[in-house]
Amino acid sequence: MATLTPDQRVAQLFMVAAYSNKTRIDEDSVSTLIQQYGIGGLIFFQGGPVRQSKLLNRYQSQAKVPLLVAMDAEWGLGMRLDSTTRFPYQMSMGGVRDTQLLYDMGQEIARQFKRTGMHVNFAPVVDVNNNAANPVIGYRSWGENRENVTAKSYQYMKGMQDAGVLAVAKHFPGHGDTDTDSHLALPLIRVDQRRLDTLEIFPFRNLMRRGLGGIMIAHLNIPALDSTGMPSTLSKPIVTGMVKQKMGFEGVVFTDAMNMKGVISKYPPGDADVRALIAGNDVLEFSKNIPLALKMVREAINRKELSQADIDARCRKVLALKQWAGLDHYKPIELKNLYQDLNTSHANYLTHKLSELSVTVLRNQKDLLPLQRLDTLRIATLTIGTRDTTDFQRMAADYATVHHYWLSATATLNELTQMRETLKPYNTLLIGINNLGRLPATNFGVTPETNILLRELTGQKQKVIVSVFGNAYAVAKIRDLERADAVVLAYQESKNAQDVTAEIIFGGISAVGKLPVSVTDRYTNGYGLVTKGGIRLSYGYPEDAGMNPNFELRVDSLMNQALAAKAFPGCEVLVARKGRVVLRKSYGTHSFADSPSQAGKPSRPVLNTDIYDLASVTKVSATLPSLMKLQDEGKFNPDMTMGQLFPEFVGTNKQDLKLRDVLTHQARLKAWIPFWQEYTRPKGFFNRLFGKRPAAATVSAKQPSEMSRRFFRPDSSGRFPLQVADDLWARKDFPNRIHKEIGESPLNEKPGYVYSDLSFIMYPAFVKAASGKPINQFVQDAIYKPLGATTMGYNPTYRFPLARIAPTEYDSLFRHTQLHGTVHDEGASLLGGVSGHAGMFGNANDLAKVVQMYAWNGRYGGQQLIKAETMAEYERCQFCPDNRRALGFDRPANNPSINSAKDASPRSFGHTGYTGTYFWVDPQYDLVVVMLSNRVNPTRRNNKISDLSVRSRLLQTAIEAVKSERPQVESTVPKEE
Structure with a gap:
């Protein structure tokens, strides 16, 4: 001074x-x-x-x-x-x-x-x-x-x-x-x-x-x-x-x-x-x-x-x-x-949490929210006010199969009429009013055209849910909201507000927000309906679930180390605690930059929407839930024998094998059979058959065998309907041939634990016989559709663009091509990509829904998809301490780096996949960990993912991030209504 x-x-x-x-x-x-x-x-x-x-x-x-x-x-x-x-x-x-x-x-x-x-x-x-x-x-x-x-x-x-x-x-x-x-x-x-x-x-x-x-x-x-x-x-x-x-x-x-x-x-x-x-x-x-x-x-x-x-x-x-x-x-x-x-996890958590507690449900006729029975819904999202896919639409697509539509806020009468006709096939409409204004002089951005369309769409047989992504006072300007089945006020158009709105609609979280102002005579200060949450996965940050806010940084470090060591080209990690996804992140690219298949082109960065070959995770994400579902229906139980399931095994050495022993891999079945080797011919035949090799075959690799024309053709037909790879189709009798070879295969001389694919190759035949549906359709109808697991399925190229699918190996021994979109496992490829031991593809978010259903004792989305007592039977160790396995699921090994983590609880369970995939559930910590990678790209000889114990270190990192030191956490398993 x-x-x-x-x-x-x-x-x-x-x-x-x-x-x-x-x-x-x-x-x-x-x-x-x-x-x-x-x-x-x-x-x-x-x-x-x-x-x-x-x-x-x-x-x-x-x-x-x-x-x-x-x-x-x-x-x-x-x-x-x-x-x-x-x-x-x-x-x-x-x-x-x-x-x-x-x-x-x-x-x-x-x-x-x-x-x-x-x-x-x-x-x-x-x-x-x-x-x-x-x-x-x-x-x-x-x-x-x-x-x-x-x-x-x-x-x-x-x-x-x-x-x-x-x-x-x-x-x-x-x-x-x-x-x-x-x-x-x-x-x-x-x-x-x-x-x-x-x-x-x-x-x-x-x-x-x-x-x-x-x-x-x-x-x-x-x-x-x-x-x-x-x-x-x-x-x-x-x-x-x-x-x-x-x-x-x-x-x-x-x-x-x-x-x-x-x-x-x-x-x-x-x-x-x-x-x-x-x-x-x-x-x-x-x-x-x-x-x-x-x-x-x-x-x-x-x-x-x-x-x-x-x-x-x-x-x-x-x-x-x-x-x-x-x-x-x-x-x-x-x-x-x-x-x-400035951009810390804690800051992101706070702003997301405040948005979560703000969004207000103003109308919910007949408790429509949260949406139930996704398998019965045909859902369309319509965004009024923008032509771009919104965060709300993207989050809705994380929950269910939805089709997106867009309309200008000042659409012409013809456009309004056309949109009304376009939306008729759907029974549930999620309408988002976007790009609203802040000022009363502009009617807060609510246009006459918007009001006309809403009047036309509401009051019909379709269920209409209107979400207002704008000023609270805009609600008063939207006519006929009383005709909608549900109305959600998000107050603004931020990503958090849009994400939270979708989570409320689908029951990931509860709506608890209250109006801070009176907007109409009905919707006055303090008004707001409470909805049920926690019936599906929700999305947030580690602090939401009592985990260390630096958890993401630790996972980043782990994954970046793995990428630097070239353990895999790319991966996706998803970690959930108490039903809250606290980390969902992708790392790396689809292929290594120096991969021959890239031919000097930059590889595509991995996205959270990308789809991976799940390999052996198929066993516990497709086959096992199918068997559990059939058990709930009284058509299967693990004390049956293989002879009871498979008539062709009657009179063989597998007739009396009990399924409880088979599912725990102690029934003396061979680990695997290289079926494809019997159907190939000496080098040189492939050239004569196709005239030239595929472009990918120019990659230097040992090629000891080639295809027999008797069993493989370059084009599909009635006799060759099973796709083995791009431009390679197998004869339709391969399933019978493989089943016969499994039936004739010898048993291991010594009893004890030997991990085997053979029974899982057989289970699809039983599922079809017991349910009347092939396993791909049965598991879709019984499990994936109710879960909203939209990417889970076999043969993904039939449903998704190739760009979304992570490539796997360059197969230099059998198919002589870069595998991309067709199953990596040779045996599964001979079955047209549909098998019980391999063939399933999906992204981490959808696999997490299956896994969270397991963590919640068979319940998800308000439905008991698998009986709790069935889940309990399959999750527990059957023959401990001699055999660590549960029924189908893996359990912690004596050396935790093999599959789990040093601090994983004895109750935990999960599975690994050959292509670099993984999930693990630990009920003690209420944790679900999913990791998907394509570590076999470009070659299966790259085993650094195991050498570095990447998957078990990920699980250990998640466990260490759990703040509570209590041995047990309060259960978040949804209860019966």
């Missing part, structure tokens, strides 16, 4: 606007104000975090007194900066009951402020929004109830200030009941002082008493407080008389932006600044003309309209604030890892 001249003390009271997305000329103009005039602070607006931090380091290096740095970041840095977290709007969170999360949000926003060198947040908005036509506050307010506004503002304020960032409540004395935007004109508040005192001022007074550090004065004309018509920012009766004297506020008083027309339309720059200081404001934000303002302030002091003593007192207050913010020990912003430090 003692080092500053009188003029420099005046300059400390000014904050100017700064941007990190403008030109060097703009940046230099701010530098001039810092160096030449010694301004006290900056308020940053648009740009990016790294650019802003570099610029702020420059500005701070030029300042004699460190700069006080602020931002209007009502919903976090993402309100102004790209690549940063955007928390929900305040109105979105107005109905959230858990105010502790708002405190946590304040703490996190403050942490991000400090990481980027900022000290003051012009938030929270404490205006009570009791005017639906408010053009400037609206969704920025917590709502219309003063106690609700106060309670939530306090938690947000306290969270920030406890973490060392000043909170500034705005816009005093209350901007909630206005119909004019103060950016454009001066709003008139037509209420008496008693109303102001009991409603608008109530939150401000409460926060002042509880430690509020800053307040922002609005540009308002309030005759009840100042009859002169002076904007409140320039009103001494309001700023000094009411705020400082009557209310006794001793914190820092900021003006609203001094470039807004609500003030400068009548009082030009310079004059407005002088009047603001005379009124009693401590800091002037966004002054338009600093040189002029400082000159006019000095003249006002000379005229004794202002006193230097008052200026000095305010300057001292600003310096004290800077000291409180740590600027007496100023350090430049560290740029290293800035992006990572």
Whole structure:
């Protein structure tokens, strides 16, 4: 203070606007104000975090007194900066009951402020929004109830200030009941002082008493407080008389932006600044003309309209604030890892959780939500207002088979009619109203065409669920919502809001949000229906499930090590705890960059929607659930014999083998039989048969055998219907031949555990005989369709583009081609890709649904798909300690790196697949771990996935991330209704 001249003390009271997305000329103009005039602070607006931090380091290096740095970041840095977290709007969170999360949000926003060198947040908005036509506050307010506004503002304020960032409540004395935007004109508040005192001022007074550090004065004309018509920012009766004297506020008083027309339309720059200081404001934000303002302030002091003593007192207050913010020990912003430090798992968790608790169900006729019996639904999604696939549509597709449609908000009558006809075959419509506006003047973006279409689609036999991704007040503008079967209000169009809406519709989570404002006579403040959740997987972050928030970073490290070692080209990892998917992430590419099959082309990055050959995981994701389902129907039990299941085995050495021994791999069956070797001919035949080799066969590889024309052809036909590979088809009697060879095969001489494929090759024949359906159809109807496991199935190229399927091996021994979309296992390929031991394809999300059904004792989506007692029988170890196996499932080995993890519980179970696939369930930790890879690309000789114990290390990492140290966790298994 003692080092500053009188003029420099005046300059400390000014904050100017700064941007990190403008030109060097703009940046230099701010530098001039810092160096030449010694301004006290900056308020940053648009740009990016790294650019802003570099610029702020420059500005701070030029300042004699460190700069006080602020931002209007009502919903976090993402309100102004790209690549940063955007928390929900305040109105979105107005109905959230858990105010502790708002405190946590304040703490996190403050942490991000400090990481980027900022000290003051012009938030929270404490205006009570009791005017639906408010053009400037609206969704920025917590709502219309003063106690609700106060309670939530306090938690947000306290969270920030406890973490060392000043909170500034705005816009005093209350901007909630206005119909004019103060950016454009001066709003008139037509209420008496008693109303102001009991409603608008109530939150401000409460926060002042509880430690509020800053307040922002609005540009308002309030005759009840100042009859002169002076904007409140320039009103001494309001700023000094009411705020400082009557209310006794001793914190820092900021003006609203001094470039807004609500003030400068009548009082030009310079004059407005002088009047603001005379009124009693401590800091002037966004002054338009600093040189002029400082000159006019000095003249006002000379005229004794202002006193230097008052200026000095305010300057001292600003310096004290800077000291409180740590600027007496100023350090430049560290740029290293800035992006990572801002975008943490904890920040993502908070914003997702707040969205989850916000979304509000307004209508739910006959408890339609959450949707039941997916196998009976024909679902279409229709997005009104955009032509792009939305996050809501993508999340809906993660739950069920859906078909997406789009329509402009201003569609023509012909387009509306055509869309109505297009949607007729569906019995369930998920309609999302997107791209809505924020302003009442635009009807909040709700168009007449939207209302016409909704009227045409509702009230029919179809079930219609309408989701509003926009302002709460938009609900009042959408006619005929009462004709819809369900209505969900998401408040905004963020990814989190859209994802959460889909999760509520499908029962991943419950709807618990409440309206913070009244939007119609029916939908009033506090209204909101509760729906049932936890019947299907939901999606969130480790903290949602009591796991270490750094879990993802640890998995990233593990997978990046595996990729660096070339254990596999790419993979997908999914980890769920308590039914919540806490990690779902893909790594790497479809093929190695130096793979011969790439021919110099860049390989496709792996996506979460990609599909993998599950190899032996087929046994426990297709065959085993089919057998369990048939057991529930009384058609199978593990104490039957192979002779009872397979008539052709009567009279053979397999007739009396008990299925309990077979399913635990101790029935003395051979491990496998290389069937294909009997149906090939010496080298050279392939050329004569096809005339030339496939392009992929130019890859250097040992090719000891080629196809016999008697059994293989390059084209399909009635005699050769079984696809073995691209342009290679097998004779239709191969299943009978293979079954016969299995029946004639010898048994192992010694009893004991030997993992075998042979019985699983046979089970599809039994499933068809017992159910009347081939196994691919039976498991689809009985398991996958009810689960919504849309990618699970055999022969994926019949249903999906090749680009979505991860390639496996270059088969140099049998098929002499790159395997892509056809099954890797040779025996399964001779069966047309449909077998009980291999052939299943799917993505991690859909396999996780099967696995979560196991974890939930056969229940999923509100249906008991497999009886709980059946699941219990199949999951338990049958012959421990001599044989670790359950019925079909694997159990922890003595060496845990083989299949599980050192801390896996004895109750855990799962399975591995030859192509690099894996899942494991640990009931003790309520964990499900899925990993899919194509480690056999380009060759099966790459066994680094096992050498590095990647899968067991993944499971161990997940177990270690579980925070609870209790040996048991509360069960999350859905109960019967």
